[in-house]
Every structure is written in C-alpha cells, then in structure tokens.
Amino acid sequence: MAKPKILVTRRWPAVVEKRLSKSYNATLNPTDVAMASNAIATAFAKYDAICPTISDKLPAELFPQSRSRVRILGNYGVGFSHIDLDAAKAAGIVVTNTPGVLSECTADLVITLMLMVARRTSEGERQVRAGRWTGWRPTHMMGAKVSGATFGVLGFGRIGRSAAKRAHHGFGMKVIYYDAFPIAPDLAAESAAQSRDSIEAVLHEADAVSLHMPGGAENFHLINAERLALMKPTGILVNTARGEIIDGQALADALRSRTIAGAGLDVYEDEPTIPAALLQTNAVLLPHLGSATRATREAMGMMVADNLDAFFAGENLPNRVA
The missing domain is CATH 3.40.50.720 (NAD(P)-binding Rossmann-like Domain)
Structure with a gap:
C-alpha cells in the first residue's frame, strides 16, 4: 500500500x-x-x-x-x-x-520577560553594547523588585499554572488568577493561587499580569485601553499567548503615557510585523520564542x-x- x-x-x-x-x-x-x-x-x-x-x-x-x-x-x-x-x-x-x-519552556519565557521588563535588562544591554555605560552609580537604571510582588494570571491553563508555580516558589510572589472555567483546588494549591471573579480585578490588583488565553475572535483585543487603564502605573504586562489578545496601539499609548510601566511581548497580532508605535516604547520584544528549545x-x-x-x-x- x-x-x-x-x-x-x-x-x-x-x-x-x-x-x-x-x-x-x-x-x-x-x-x-x-x-x-x-x-x-x-x-x-x-x-x-x-x-x-x-x-x-x-x-x-x-x-x-x-x-x-x-x-x-x-x-x-x-x-x-x-x-x-x-x-x-x-x-x-x-x-x-x-x-x-511546550508548557514548561513557555512558562520559563514568561518569567524571563517579566524579569527583563522589571530589571530593564534589554535597555541595559543595549547601553553597554553601544558604549554608553559610564559606570556604576546609585540611581542608574533602577527597576522594579518582583520578589514578594503580586503575579496575576489571566487564563489558568497548563502554561498559566506553570508560570504561576515559578513566580510563587521561585520569587515568593502572591498569585491571583481569573479563568472562565472552574479550576480544581489542587491545581490552584500548587502555587497558592487565589481566584478573582473578573479580568478587571486581576488587572487592578497585580503588579505583573501574564496572558494565557486562546486567540481568535472570542478574545480579540481583550486587553484594550480601558482595561490597561485599570493596571497600576508600576504594572507589567506579559504576553506569550496570542498577539491579537492585545490592542497594540492601545498598549503603545499606555506605555508612552506611563499608564503602565512596561510590557514583555513574545507574540504579535500580525506577525512578523510589529507596529512601529510599539518599537518606540519601553517594551521588551522577542521573536516568538516561547517554545524555542x-x-x-x-x-x-x-x-x-x-x-x-x-x-x-x-x-x-x-x-x-x-
């Protein structure tokens, strides 16, 4: 045959x-x-x-x-x-x-992006490579401390839970989450995760928010200007899920106006095209490396x-x- x-x-x-x-x-x-x-x-x-x-x-x-x-x-x-x-x-x-x-490696990248944004590592490396670093000083490139902060997860599936475990056990972060479906208590207990009743509640409370929803029309531009405005001015947004979940222009506007502190993105709405507005912001931008081991x-x-x-x-x- x-x-x-x-x-x-x-x-x-x-x-x-x-x-x-x-x-x-x-x-x-x-x-x-x-x-x-x-x-x-x-x-x-x-x-x-x-x-x-x-x-x-x-x-x-x-x-x-x-x-x-x-x-x-x-x-x-x-x-x-x-x-x-x-x-x-x-x-x-x-x-x-x-x-x-691909859950474990993508979860690793979630934490990588969060740390890169919080500690301004991309910005720092670019400064060193360009020969613009003038040496250590007390106020140079100060970032945010993630240890003990609150880690919000939108979509508590395999990857979201894996990222939550890393955040909680690795950095002592409080984990909160929202999922459209009930999560078994034993799965939430793996990261001492606490449920919230809405996307808005997670955005409002978390210091860093990681997106883990499926793409498609159902979640198109789920994170828009109104929802970004709910985040803390010190907040960090991480997306390793699907690019269309975020309104890219709204995110660029939020970053420029300091509505939020930073974003770490591995996916984009029209890959490999990245909106010019995002290229001019304090976002960490990776070329879809989530599962790239x-x-x-x-x-x-x-x-x-x-x-x-x-x-x-x-x-x-x-x-x-x-």
Whole structure:
C-alpha cells in the first residue's frame, strides 16, 4: 500500500523530518520560506495530510468547497486560532494540535520577560553594547523588585499554572488568577493561587499580569485601553499567548503615557510585523520564542507524527481538536 502523502509547510527539527520521511511520502520545506496562501489551497487536492504551523493562515476561503483529498491537519503548535475549524469540519478534515509539551519552556519565557521588563535588562544591554555605560552609580537604571510582588494570571491553563508555580516558589510572589472555567483546588494549591471573579480585578490588583488565553475572535483585543487603564502605573504586562489578545496601539499609548510601566511581548497580532508605535516604547520584544528549545520543538513534531500515525492506522487520536 502506498504511503500517505503529507505536506510539511515549514522546516521542522531534523529528527522529526527524518521520522516523517520514513513513515510517509513527505514533502518538506528545505528553504523554510512561508508558503503562499494559494499554494496551501492547492495542496488540499494533492496531499492526504497537511502539517501547518502558526505562520500558516487557514481561513475559511482557503478550504475546498467539497470534500478534499486532505483528511487531517496535523498542526504544529498548541494554538489553532489560525485554522478555521468550522471550515475544516465542513470539508471533512480532522485537526490535531500539540498541547502540554511546550508548557514548561513557555512558562520559563514568561518569567524571563517579566524579569527583563522589571530589571530593564534589554535597555541595559543595549547601553553597554553601544558604549554608553559610564559606570556604576546609585540611581542608574533602577527597576522594579518582583520578589514578594503580586503575579496575576489571566487564563489558568497548563502554561498559566506553570508560570504561576515559578513566580510563587521561585520569587515568593502572591498569585491571583481569573479563568472562565472552574479550576480544581489542587491545581490552584500548587502555587497558592487565589481566584478573582473578573479580568478587571486581576488587572487592578497585580503588579505583573501574564496572558494565557486562546486567540481568535472570542478574545480579540481583550486587553484594550480601558482595561490597561485599570493596571497600576508600576504594572507589567506579559504576553506569550496570542498577539491579537492585545490592542497594540492601545498598549503603545499606555506605555508612552506611563499608564503602565512596561510590557514583555513574545507574540504579535500580525506577525512578523510589529507596529512601529510599539518599537518606540519601553517594551521588551522577542521573536516568538516561547517554545524555542530543541527538546520542546522536537517533542512538538513527534506529537504531530503520533497524531498522523494514529489517524492513518484508524486509531483514536491523542490530540484531536476538531
């Protein structure tokens, strides 16, 4: 029997590509250039599976109007707001993702961003590299102390809880959170986390707020000018979730006016484009590095492969989302 034909839209870790090439008739992307939308649309008639990433936008108009040859989208990543799930279902296409394996490394980056903003490390390094540092002095580049401060989490899922544990056990921070769904007491107890009844309550009370909601229309610009105004003037906002959760212009305005003290961002609404207004602010800006460790990126690819293997073997899928 011929091997299923699959398309991998970006370059993946070599060990993963080796596994996929052995098990499937795999078309890889050695140049690692993002595929054009029309190329992905054409692929629905040529392949049995497509393995997209967050950099591939799959809106409804990209899907075939009738049943396609593609039967599964093996998404490389936990988030899937870039895929129109209703359109996938209508075309008879299963969608899977890669949850869990990236939680720890992304949580590490949450704390990294918080510390970078609070202690002004990016600003300091730029000063040193530019040869503008004139030596130690008592009032030079004073930042904020995070130890013992209040850490707010909006969205208390795997990554949010992992970040909360680091904040509480590593820095003695008081953890507060809001989640739209009830959280089991034992999970909250891992970081002595206290629930709040609204997003606004967390924003008002926390010294640093970390966002962990899914993207998509439901949470589009959830953090807007009105909600930013609720934060402390000394407050820090961290986003490693999805860029569209924050109104970028509103954030830039809040940073310029000192409505809040700083922001640490790893994701953006129109990646890789970053609003010019944000580039001129006291924000720490990273290039979507949340899961960017070798171990995690390999584990993500292996999870996609596991989902493909199960699907083509007619078995239950480990990580089906649609």
